[in-house]
Amino acid sequence: MKRPLILLFAVTLAGVSVTSAAPRLWGDTITEFAVDLHQAIRSVDTEENIIFSPLGATLILGMIKLGARGATSQQIKEVLKLQGNQESEEFSGLRKLVSVISEENKEFAFNLANALYLQEGFHVKEQYLHSNRDFFKSEIKLVNFQDLKASAKIISAFVERQTNGKIKHMFSSGDFEPLTKLVLVNAIYFKGEWEHKFSSDATYPQDFTVKKGNVTKIPMMHLQTATKIGYFSDNDLKYNVLELPYKGDKISLVLALPAENVEIEALEKKLTEPVLREWSTKLTQEMVEISLPRFKIEHEVDLKRSLLHLNVTKVFDQNCNLSGITDTSDIYISKAVQKVSIEINEAGSEAAAATGMQVAAMSMTNHRFVADRPFLFLIRHNESGSILFMGKVTNPDVSDARGRDVESL
Structure with a gap:
């Protein structure tokens, strides 16, 4: 029986509301992926409103691709429009972009965090862990998925902390199972002020x-x-x-x-x-x-259905090749979720006098x-x-x- 490698991640945008040059290549490719993913989500999602993060989806697929091989890797490469032949070529631009966006900036709040939660005793290749730290600054943490409730609480606490409390209780014990070996999490938080304030x-x-x-x-x-x-x-x-x-x-x-x-x-x-x-x-x-409109909307995107629509199928198949992650052959991605919270309101900058x-x-x-x-x-x-x-x-x-x-x- 194949063991599921569950991929779950959260992303939030809070508030209404990066500086050195980032490669234009990744701006274009993320935009292409954004359009493709939007079309896929609207095809499979029945919700009235659609909210998702192309950057977050790009990062989590990049984290998976570091351990994917063969056709599994090729499908991710194609959907992300990657052009390089080596991982260093493919992700160097993305790494620079993430670094630029994550730089401390007093004008807005931005936090981006990636983490890998490993089942205690489950062997993951050192090169995969090293690459995740190098390219995505991923934190590596150990949990015991035999205790489903405790695991959900631990990972949810990470998401809540990284999103400034905007996404709480991201996971429940029902999201995991005792066969879960690895969970990848990506959390993004942004809050900015308008250049010109709404009164x-x-x-x-x-x-x-x-x-x-x-x-x-x-x-x-x-x-x-x-x-x-x-x-x-x-x-x-x-x-x-x-x-x-x-x-x-x-x-x-x-x-x-x-x-x-x-x-x-x-x-x-x-x-x-x-x-x-x-x-x-x-x-x-x-x-x-x-x-x-002034509004606040939350949306949970079933990325597995959307990615299947974009022909990213191998990674969810029990015959997928994730040999770059572990020598164990019986693992696959069983679930991919993105949760977004967006709030648009009047909060703005100190430029009220100029606006007036x-x-x-x-x-x-x-x-x-x-x-x-x-x-x-x-x-x-x-x-x-x-x-x-x-x-x-x-x-x-x-x-x-x-x-x-x-x-x-």
């Missing part, structure tokens, strides 16, 4: 069209500021793209909003790496009146971006072009926003 006094309930004929009330934030905006058209598909920088201008939130008569699915189908690159080059600085000074000048602008219907978003590291988080919001009123936030307004 809480300018937030009030407003209609949001979830589906045709289905309208809900949500807290809508409002801001008038100078920022980048673009207008795009592809036959009958018309949409606007808005960029909202976080403090320091290293990371930005990019929003894509279809025209009122265009379904969000039509825009999703058009997403490609060249299209996303075009957004970066064709936005212009304008005075814009912005209306953006711009209101009078902007009252005459014709540029308006009103996100009162489903939209796409991504959070991008501007210098490398790497996408840290990506998703779709079709219903911002999914938790207790109606019962608490709207009434509080």
Whole structure:
């Protein structure tokens, strides 16, 4: 009987809201993977909202690829668009990118942590452990998966600590089994402030069209500021793209909003790496009146189903080749999960005075971006072009926003 090698990891984005040059190659490849993964998730996931981290998924697949061989390794290489022939070539750029993003920065909070939890007594090759420390700075920890409850508590505590308490109780005893030998965990936490602040006094309930004929009330934030905006058209598909920088201008939130008569699915189908690159080059600085929902959404992505959709099948097969991890042949990946929490609210920088000074000048602008219907978003590291988080919001009123936030307004 094959023993499952369970792959589980968590990622969170908190708040509303990297500096030296990172290889453009990884910016492009992560963007390509982001688009592919988004299409796969929307094909297999029935949730209204989609939120995931392409960077987190890239890192965890990279951790697996270090121990994969043969066709198992090749499938991961293809889905990540890797080009090098040696691991040092394939991951040197990613290692630099991770180092850049993880550097201490006073303008925003960012934490990225990887860990391998090994069953006590289970032999893992030293080269695999060394490579994980070298490329991904992975922590190596021992646990006893015979005690399912204790194992879940230990690993969940790591996730909670690394995500500043935003993701709690990530794992339960039901997620593991006595045959589990190794769990790989990737946790990401980001919290930033807007470069231009939304005033809480300018937030009030407003209609949001979830589906045709289905309208809900949500807290809508409002801001008038100078920022980048673009207008795009592809036959009958018309949409606007808005960029909202976080403090320091290293990371930005990019929003894509279809025209009122265009379904969000039509825009999703058009997403490609060249299209996303075009957004970066064709936005212009304008005075814009912005209306953006205030919301908090959590989403758990079944990455196994999504990766199978992308032809990453061998690693989940009982005949997979993970001989770079251990000499034991009867192991495979049985589960892959990513959990994301995202919160968008008014919290911003100290630039309120400058924003306030711009209101009078902007009252005459014709540029308006009103996100009162489903939209796409991504959070991008501007210098490398790497996408840290990506998703779709079709219903911002999914938790207790109606019962608490709207009434509080």
